[in-house]
Amino acid sequence: MTENSRGHLTFGQGTAMYVGAVLGTGVIALPALAAEAAGPASLLAWLALVVMSVPLAATFAALGARYPDAGGVSTYARLAFGDRAAAMVGWCFYFAIPPGAPAAALFGGAYVAAAVGGGTATTFITAAALIAVVTAANLAGLRVSGRLQLVLAALLVTLLLASVALSLPDARWDNLTPFAPHGWAAIGSAAALLVWSFAGWEAITHLAAEFRRPERDLPRATAAAVCVVGVLYLLVAFAIITVLGSAAATEDAPLGELMARGLGGGARWPAAAAAVLLTMGTMNAYYAGAAKLGAALGRDGALPSWLARGSVAGQVPRRSLTVASAMSFLALAVVAVIGLGPEPLVLLTTGSFVTVYAIGVASAIRLLPRRSLARASAFAALSAVAALLLMTGRYLIWPAAMTAAALIYLHLKGRASPPSPPAPEIIEKRLTPS
Template identity: 80%
Template structure:
């Protein structure tokens, strides 16, 4: 299947729903947990890492918006890799994204569960019970279809943005400049460690490309949704990160629920219930966007032969990829079960997921450099983003082992399929001339 540039109505997502999907995918659980983890790694200097990742988001988001508007397809980055580099690259990047969703979903659900436990108690049972409930709700929402899921996401986004602004605004009178010194207690090299953690917080700019064909007017609405989401997400992340450091001080590194602590400072201890509600909204938003994107991707991979054909149903805009959704949801529950039995924390899950998404970014940006026309804004953004993603790859270090293992599995599957069908794998499809009407 060859994708083509299109700005004609193909799906049902509106501009507002698409923006909400972006906000949910990128803002997500990072804002409820990562400020504390980053503060533990680098102290107040973690603010530099936050600022750097916000700056990186601009060219990165612009790159994927340009690709999504030009090639709206459920395969997302996998489709771009196929157009640019061929079937093997498409399978690798598709597998890396698809198999990053289960550990990421497990970590996200546990983040939400930790906030509920902080409000109501109950220990590990409350955390795991909440995580299971979150996974079940998001699976059910996506089983109904993207139209319902998009409206669900729009409501979530409005509520969570309001809660974040209220919590930060009420806590800022407690801010102390003394909490910003010493600024780099662990040295400036620790900023890199914090940045590798924060990749989790900014993963998501690529996720909505899998839903590009679901927009009513992808050529127009996808770039607009991207711009709105970049501005909103960047502002909220910086506000929450600054408040976490300036208000909580050294205590920021000692809490698993920094947003709850901020609300408690501004509104009293009873606000932990409100913090739990905000955490649940954020978690639902992120998981909803990734379940939707992952399900669409799995169907597209089945359609293109990189996954079993049984998963292919649902790759067409407007269809619900229930088989792919069920497979990804089952693996997410399995990942949660492994974490519960082994007693692992969320840290390794975050790093493994982040390593996978950095790999997806690297291939996606490289594809953009090849696919987008010279001197276009999208290609310029891709060239800028490529250098930054290369640095993130270096900082990911040993956590690239997981995407490397997934890469090996993807190539092995393609080899077995080729032997079974006795047909050669196709090369990159011929690229069509650039249509200037979609710039």
């Protein structure tokens, strides 16, 4: 990698990107939904998913450090299984952003509407504003969006920790009994609801080449993010159940109510602030990753070559970002016109990301050195991904449609020559003895 193409993301900014991608909008509402499904035993579902995240995150970190490229999982699939697999997984991720971004923005908008009033109109106006702000930050480049993410992550972690710490004096151990009111099998139902909260470990692989030292900083950022996300999720879930008790299962804004207990006053304003921070952090990380991926897909022939500009480390993929943002605005407009809530968008997006996980882990098993800790992590992650696929069920229809669309595109394009190979540094990494 030349000096001119060296990325700009630091260890701290990369950690913040990861925290934003994974510690997403799920923390706003999902603790209540999980508590409703399994009671206090939902804490075990949170713990199980935190544990499952470790090998999954380690696998993608190892791939990103070894093959730093804007294509991310698409590049790994190409190296492991060929062009068709690369196009399929690339389309699944890139076209998960149009439904996923409006869903996240609507979650944040709902909290703002609860604080200032205005109902549905405020929700959609806020959602559109969030998409616009995140798009503008990424159009300015990763120097700006990386710094923004660092600020957002710091504010978010401080706010969550303060809310938990100040509310814990109101915790009651009696609220943990009965521990499993709906039976132990309900823990699985709670875990299925929480899958949305743990998507994101694959997103930063598209930014691997944007790190100043990806081989060193990407694994470190991943490890730090796993610790931060795991601790925060468990603390928030524990506080909501022990402080709110049975009301946690019926509270529409459990995080807001927790903040009200800890910080005093009404729940609406601190909850709205947290929701906006969470939403912007998640969207910022995903837009950055998706924009780079779209450029890489254009470079490699899986999308129109017009999108290819910006695939090199240090460049801003403005064309790809503009397309992703325009599709997000279109999806938001469709939802507004037909009156759908964010739930269908969430489920379609989750199906796409689980598919990306599956292909990414399979690629890792094929690519990573034998008898290495990274490859062992990939095998451990395989069982976690299999469980996620079973939980996703019929909502795999969206990635199935994107897979078919990718194959049709490649067929109609009728390329006479193979696509351009991955960036030179990827080949160098690939040939370097482990």
